Amino acid sequence: MNPKLTTLPKNRTFAAMWSDKLKLNKQLVRSLTDAGYLTPKEMQTRSLSRIIGGQDMIGVGPEGCGKTTTYVLGVLMRLKYGVEEAPRALILVPDKERVIAVTEQFELLNKNDTIRIVSLYAAPGTEAQMNALADGADIVVATPDRARSIYLKLGLNLNKIMMFVVDDADAIVKQGLQLPVNELANSILKCQHLIFTEVLHGKLEHMIAPFMNQPAIIEVDELAEAEAEILDQLLYHVPNFRTKLNLLNLLMHDTEVFTKAVIFVNTRLTAEKILNSLTHVIKKEAAILNPLFFETAGFERIDDFKEQTEKRILIVANELQGFIDVEGVPFIIHLELPDEKETFIDRIIKRDADQETFAITFATDIELSMVKKIEQATGHKIPTAELPEDLIVAKEENKEETKKKPAAKAAATEVRGEAFHEKKDSNKKDYNFSAGTKAKMNKKKKHG
Structure with missing residues (x-):
């Protein structure tokens, strides 16, 4: 028996889970199944429709619950094609390692060659990153301080931003990066705001309150099975x-x-x-x-x-x-x-x-x-x-x-x-x- 024929119905089932439940386009569904994402997680099933619909949202959940993949899919669904020279999505993360990881996630799931992604993080000089922005970018993944620095040098155009995303927001607060986040958010006239965090606490609420507009709050609790007795x-x-x-x-x-x-x-x-x-x-x-x-x-x-x-x-x-x-x-x-x-x-x-x-x-x-x-x-x-x-x-x-x-x-x-x-x-x-x-x-x- 042809092994491809035996796996085909199963792949169709997995694809249906993404397309039927979440209304993703065929290109994204194919990228997800090719990458091994067989079924949507709770964070995705509960929040993607809100993101695609343009609503402000706060996603709260533990590491590994699918927060990053959720907004990557949401951004790719909303942007669809690269049509502007100026960026339309700005994603802020705490450090260089997260910038690289998020950029790789976009590259893994994005099969549209017209969508251009630029990474901004601390590196010797800003010229190379500013040149990359000047060549055209649809999605910018950056640390808050680096994005602010390049913005103040007029290298980052925020006039066309549709989606403003803060990932690992609790870690950003822990590092004391609230000021650049707020300055960047306040420099954007009107857009969708998405916040993803492991925990929502007072200091984080204080940071995001000035720019969030009646956000939906999606909380996901994924506890492991208790294997050991504890005190x-x-x-x-x-x-x-x-x-x-x-x-x-x-x-x-x-x-x-x-x-x-x-x-x-x-x-x-x-x-x-x-x-x-x-x-x-x-x-x-x-x-x-x-x-x-x-x-x-x-x-x-x-x-x-x-x-x-x-x-x-x-x-x-x-x-x-x-x-x-x-x-x-x-x-x-x-x-x-x-x-x-x-x-x-x-x-x-x-x-x-x-x-x-x-x-x-x-x-x-x-x-x-x-x-x-x-x-x-x-x-x-x-x-x-x-x-x-x-x-x-x-x-x-x-x-x-x-x-x-x-x-x-x-x-x-x-x-x-x-x-x-x-x-x-x-x-x-x-x-x-x-x-x-x-x-x-x-x-x-x-x-x-």
Whole structure:
């Protein structure tokens, strides 16, 4: 039997899934099936019709849920042919690596030779990239700072832009690139705006509110199957680092509950700062694992801390190599999230069915994307608790942002710019159990 004949019906079935469900043209359907994209993902089925229809949209979902392919298809469907000298789509991504990856995705799926794609990222000199734009471009994929730089040199024409896309928007905020994004968006008179991100938080909403126009919000949750049993967890979402310190002091004052706790931070220098930020009474009960300075109270091994009764708080830097055995310690607190999610996951996996360690995480807006990655990898959502009523919430340290707050508040009352939305039921905070309260409840269950 001819093998081509046996696979033909199957290929037709896959093609039908793309063409019937999403109304893609035959050329794109063929590109998708040739590239191995057999079935649309949830992000694509829920958002492509909105993109093709020209609606502003925010797509929220974990890495691998199909965000990039979604807007690549949307852009190619809307542009169709290269008819202008000036670009009609501007895609902003955080760094050079993402520029290259997105450009390659366009080249993989675009079989139309008339569509021209230009990449802009940090490189010695701007002349070559400006020349490429001068030769004609339909789609520009760029980092925000590079696009702004070339725009200010009159090398990037934004007069014909139809689609303004910000991908990995949470990473762009984390890198502090909000200003060039806003300047570019404000330089475009009228276009469709698409935002794709792993997490939608306050700082990101503040960036996009001025230019979004009644956006549809598509949220996709794709958790892996839970393969390993993990520790009980709780998440505190705080506005800034100083509030983390206030929350740590507040929790550690409860000596009845927090009899022993390991606090994880990223560097030994930060560990020293955390130790010095503790109130005088708590500081006497705290130490650092392998401290940076010899005069600092510390331990060389975590087992020494477990056995010692005078110290109940141990601060550990993520930069220390090797496995940290927290079994037997009632609480671990991630005051800072590690750079690699595997480091976090390794600490919260239960190695003994009887292990009763409770894991608490403090996270700011820019750390929520790492929280999402951890949830996706473990298959477990981390319950979010409301902040204690007696917590002192520190003001933002960014003076420029503070100055702009009244204007931002006024803008939020307008229809244009309302990026805020009703949270999904699974993400709503509908309880106010502190870690201490929950621990006491557990203790009562065991001994009551």
